[in-house]
Amino acid sequence: MKPQQKETYVFNTRFGKITALKEEGVIKAKSIRYARSERFQKPVPVEYSGMDITFPDKTPVCPQKLSPLVEKMIGATPVDEFEPDESTQYLSITRPEHIIENEKLPVVIWIHGGSHEIGCGDLPTADPAEWVKEQNIIVVAVSYRLGLFGFLGGDEKRAPNLGLLDMIEALKWIKNYIEDFGGDADNITMLGQSSGGDAIAHLMISEGVDHLFQRVIIQSAPLGLRHKRQKMSAEFLKKTEIIKDETDVYKMMDDYGQFVPSVIKYGLKAAMPFGTQYGFPPLCREEESVEKWRSTAKKYDVLIGLNNDETAFYLKTSEALNKYFGKGLGLKIMDKTVEKTTDLIYGTPAKIFAENHAKGGGNVYLFRIHSRLKDNHIGAPHCIDLPLIFGNEEAWKSSEMLKDIPWKNIHEHGKKLRALWAEFARTGKISDQSERPEILKIQKIES
Template structure:
């Protein structure tokens, strides 16, 4: 995008002059670099610039291997619009086109999911345009290092948690600059799904985040996979040692993929081979983590929850499993497996996390999303919350996830959920009088409750 294009505007910020595009009621400033990094090095904040900043022609994305399951269930990735970049410290700002003078909009920061391995901040299926226009909010989407580059490590040459440190640098940038876009730097909500929710949970106990955000929304965070990952991470680090100096990042991606089956012996946690690591900056030890969450409980308003049939996304979409478990007694076994694994990875950990924070004096809301469609065989699986929050029908038209769900259903319920989540972002509360869609259960966690 160049300064001569029509429908552009320039934001005069303390970071520099940033060109943004006006489109259908919103203004979007894309791919602003907030930091730089060398391979396996900590991020260095980007310096303000005297020149006009223009978004690149292609969206920068951390090198990664496309997931066949994601391509099938969510939709084909428009790879031609992306540019691999190891130093993937970029963010984009979407705000309403019209903001009153001196108005301060609540700010929601989107931390994408993808098992700490795939994705980026700017995907069509997570385009916040509808939400921004409906609720008059600002949404900042963040890209950060993933996989080998951001969420493995464990020694002096390859430090862990680099992706988490990237996000912290993004939050510092947002705190310092978002007022120049019309946002309220003292009303910032972190919002993440899946591994993005897991990252947010750990940002709550990270060093160096004081004052950077006030609220968190965690959807489908796999907190049940966070425990006792040290041996698996160390093993995977050793196995990938030969790749650390590979110049060809695409070859690097291909080769590490061949090593993933070797860690299956570590059980269910191997379903997410990359992740945050305790005992390394910016985190405490695993043994200290819950005490730290409780210590910080009063610092953040929390909205946390999950979908009723999370693991159906993986189990009920498998052709191999459906061959044996797609009907009759096999389907009953499949349904029970989905129920048990959803509870183990998402449900029970979310309820316990919410309860611990509430007991420590935190303001916590717990939600659960169901399916109300009789002819929907996979129910409310992992990722069903994404079209509900972000809308954008055209981006989801090829989605296997929604093939049995009319878009009118998604739009109707999604608009109500977007309103509730925005209410929480504005106030830290969800009123008992606010409308709730039939698919959603949400309640404030009572410290007297005994949640198992």
């Protein structure tokens, strides 16, 4: 029996004719290039050329090293379906197959996580089709430069914050063209998880973003690692100077690991050596950041939060640590370590961020996702929010993180969570009457 042939759909847009795929109730326009760049240079927006735009056979991704932990806990990366591309300015649009004529749907822009080092906008585990169909929204997934190419720099030859600048170009493209896909250009919500949430928080105080988005959903942003990174970044930049002109990107990816800053020397922030850098465009100086967030608070509705056991993703999955801390007194020490590090990196910074936003007159909600399963030793770790938001059972079937969690549990809680997040994207509010999953604690923060 032949596999079912996928049906195509053509969007006639002001950017050009864009060929998309119809499948299972949604239309996907994949890997649309929104900008171009040379190595270590700022992105240049792509202009209308009159040429037809078709999706590539393989998904373009920024060159990167696979993470054994991510491969184990989330699932194997389909590397055969990817094509390395240093100029990784692409976006993909997923919308319902059937919409009312002239209807303008709320738009959610997905900024993926991965420590500013790995991932892309188009992973099966973040396929938004389920959410799009349930809630009648449009989701735009953005890919951008990572690691050495996007989040390390600091001199005239290697500009910092290039990944952020890529995102800004994507936002401009979406603002200009999303109405041609049925989206509302004046109702745009940015959604980011982990380093994607960190990036969105910093986009709120970036130059050149006025009127490009109205709301943000920040999940599990490691804002506790954002402070005093200058010396670490300068050292990392200097040490990687010898590989900056390497033409073989695979060799470049193999080599840079030996130059990663020491956690012993720089503390926990060295666990995420790539990142946003204050004092360089489009960001202010670090000492100005809190006041800048407060002064822009009225511009953005904010939904920010975390999972209750974030660092269990790293600590409780370590065979070496489990050997000594997997039971008895050792397990109590492990649980306390997870609690303390989760609050240090994620919990307390999220609370401070929310309170500062409220003090600035902004509308803000703070949430926390818990595990309610008695036999789930890992609790609610980093990334547990992803299957809740995106669903896609097939994509998550090999996930070690979910091995003790029935998919029915994920689906039932996820459907309610997706409805709440879509409500926020539509209105900037979450009604007291809206149904909440029992795993979620959420509160509106008042000034």
